[in-house]
Structure formats: C-alpha cells, structure tokens
Amino acid sequence: MIQFNECSFRYQGGSHNALDGISLTIEDGAFVGVTGASGAGKSTLTYAVNGLIPHHFSGDFYGSVLVNGLDTVEVKPEELSRFVGEVFQDIDSQMVSSVVEDEILFGMENFGVPHEEIGRRLQQTLSLLGIEELRRRQINSLSGGQKQKVAIAAILAMRPDVILLDEPTGELDPESSVMIFELLKTLNREFHKTVVVVEQKIMLLCSYVDRIILMENGHIAFDGPTAAVAGEADLFRAQGINIPRVTELGEKLTGMGLYHGALPLTLDGGEKMVREVLADA
C-alpha cells in the first residue's frame, strides 16, 4: 500500500512546490492512471514513491510517504526498489546495458538473486512479455515499443509489488500503445501487481485503469473511479487534457435531450449509447 500524508516537495532552486499537499492512498492491486498538463508534477509524484525524492533530488520535503509501511525518508531507494519499480519517462537514457539480456539481468544481479534462479526468471520474464527472440539483440537497434517492453521486463524481473510507469506510450504509435496497456492489464489482473501509470492519452486510461488522478500545479484536482471522469469533463479540459471523443458526443446528445444515461468513456460505452439513442428514435 502507498500512502501520501500531506506531502509537499520543492526542488532545490525551484520557484514553486512541485508537489503541494498531496494526500492519497493506493491500495494493493490497484490499477491507477495519473494525468495532467506538462509540469503538473506527475513524474515528481512517482519519484516520491520510489524514494528518489528526497534521496536523489534535493529540495524541501514535507509530510510523509509510506510504501508497505516504510517511510521513504528513512529507507534508501534501493531498499524501496524491492517493492517498487519504475519505468522512467525517458526510455533511452534509463537503459544501463547495450544488450537486452544484460539489461534484464542488471537488477537481479545487484540484488543478489541466486544464479540458478536468475536464469529461470530471465526466461520467464522474456516469455511473459513475448520478447524471447530479442534476447541477444542490441538495445539501440530496437523499435520504441520493443524498448518499452525491455524496460518493463527489466523492472518485472526484480519482482516488485508496485510498478510505476511514467508516460510509457509517449513515443509509441497507437497500436504499440494499446499493446503496452494490454500488458499492464495482464500484470494487474493476473499477476496482482499494483500498477500506477502516468499517461496523457486519456482515452487509453479510461479504457484500462480503474481509478484516475488528475494533477494540477502539484496538487490533486480530481481523484476518483474512471467512470466518474465523464461527469467532471470540464476539470480535465481546463488542464488541456482532451476528453475522449465518445464522451464529447455523449455530452452533445445529452444537451440535445436525446440521451439521458451516464456519459460513456470508451468505444464500447459509446456504441451502447448510440444504440440506445437509435432505439429511442
């Protein structure tokens, strides 16, 4: 479980709080999406969970963050990384090796996973992500989607309970983006990982996650179940987050008095709405 208690953080030399009085709880097994405008503090929020704040980035830290009951100020980031793994925003510079296999081995080697176990986990992780054939490939020869899978594999091999992903689809085409979210869904539903994903593409978030957090200038502007997003569409629009088109269509149909149900967020929901409207007509 992750618990923020009135947490604030200002980077050294920063003019304002990157995190501003954040209080929130993320239960084990949750599938949470974090969105918000550029500079809203989404990446900083993830750094507070894995202890990079305040251990790597210096600044003023107030309040507390507890991960599995451990206070992030008191334990070192490598201690926390036994529970929490993060796939960072910049896909290329987070790689520490030139070959896929070495990248996945890195964390396991460091944490002293016994060597017979390492081989097994490597194999399992590669096959879970469907990247067995990339094993000996040079990382810089991979496509964006493949690199993203390697980065996720490198984290999964360490077997964290919580996986943070910072805009994992930022440089991917729509097809690969869906593929990554399908993977996250599997990790959450079948492997019971807690997944927290920072994402600008609201449509993707709405189709997959259970809960959405909207950040604005370091504080939380919205936090609720995905279904509640449609009712607060204006909040999201104010942050420059494009509401799913089906939701906008729903708003129009409601405005015209043709539809009276809950606003849809996904294509499936949109289809149901259109069928209802047509049936009434």
Added chain:
Amino acid sequence: MNLLQYQPGNSFLHRLNPITKLAAAFLYGAACIISGNLFLVTALIILMILIAATAGLGGRALRLTRNLLILGALMFIIQLFFVRSGDPLLVTGGFVWVTTGGLVSALLLSLRVVAAMLPLMLLFAITEISDLCGALVKKLHVPYRYAFIVTTAFRFVPLFTSEFHDIEDAQRARGVEYDTRNIVKKVQLVAPLFVPLLTSSLRKVDAGAISAEVRGFNLRTYNSGYQQYPFHLADGAAVVLLVALIVVSAVL
C-alpha cells in the same frame, strides 16, 4: 568508430576469454616494441593480419594497417630529421639532413607503432566492451563502478551522435546552412551546438544514474554478475605462445 566496432563471430579468437584477449594484445604489442629487428617487426605485422583473417577480420586488419601506416609515416618523417648517427645520407651545402642511423631508427619506430597498435585495435573487433568489463570485474575484481563508467561511455557514443544530428537538423530547419566547405565557418556554426548537446547529455547521464541507483547499483559486488568467464586450455596455450614470442623478439 566503425573500425573499432565489435564484430560478432564464433572463431577461435572470439571464443578466448576476454582477459586473455586483452593480455594477448598487450603482450603482442610489447613483443613488437622490444624487438630491435626491422624484419621481425614487419613479419609480426603481417602475422597479425593473418591471425585476424582467421576470425574473418582480414579486411578490417588491412584497413587498420593502412590507417596506422599513415600515422607511422608522419612519425617516420619527424624521426628521420632528428636522429643523427651513422653515415650521412642526404647532404646539401655542407649540412647533413639525413643519416643512415636516422633512417633505420625512424623506420623501426614507425613500424613498431603500427605493429603495437594493430592488435589493440583488433581487440575491439573480437570483444564486446561489456564482456571485457564483466570479465575484469569478475576475475580481476576491478571495481564495478569503473567498469560501468567505461561501458556507459561506449554506449553513449551513438546516442551522442544521434543527438547531435537532431540538434543540427533543428537548426537547419531554422535556416542555418551547415553544408559549407569553409572550415572556419563550419566550426563557427557547429560550436554553439555543443552547449545544448552537453546539457542534454548530462541530463541523460543523470537519468541513467537514477535508473541504475533504483535498481540496486550500490549493492553490487564483483561476484554479482550472472555471466561467467571461465578460462580454457586455449587461453593457457595463447599466453604461453605469446610469452615465447616476447622471448624470441628480445633475443633477435
């Protein structure tokens, strides 16, 4: 850069332990430097090219030799005029320009440079940097920190160049004309790019450091690596051969 790139393969040379390869490259080079015999040094250059050919690197070895010979020629010319011993060879207006001693020592020096550098450069063609560093950490207990710095530096070269081209393209899109033949002008145009390049590179290095840190970099010991680098009979044989070579070149 291309001439130093790793070329995957499964030859006898490729399969040697990375530490053996490193030691062999140095021993071979040492043999060339110790030797005072012009013919032996020349023979060692030719032998090196032949050895490289067994690993499918004959062409690469020839190209490297050619480039090193250009460097050698430069040193030859400088040395030629500085060493004066033996009989005068080139005399104009009573001034001795070149002596026989100078000619021989210049020739020897430049060939030694070629012969000693060649195996070191070929080392990179048959050894992956990460394997070399991995073996040094595992077998010789070189601190992982240094190995990590070296592998990272090598990994960053292509990232660095592609970043440079990105910035160059961005500038070009703003109408900056890079395709000038005027070298001074070119330098003036390219120099300002180094500041953004440096900042973005430092940011990348920091991001890499963070990623390593949260994956337990600080917990690593020399024995953490999963990859094993065992020594085989061939490694012993190679070292024996090279020591013999050193003895021969010291005697000849």
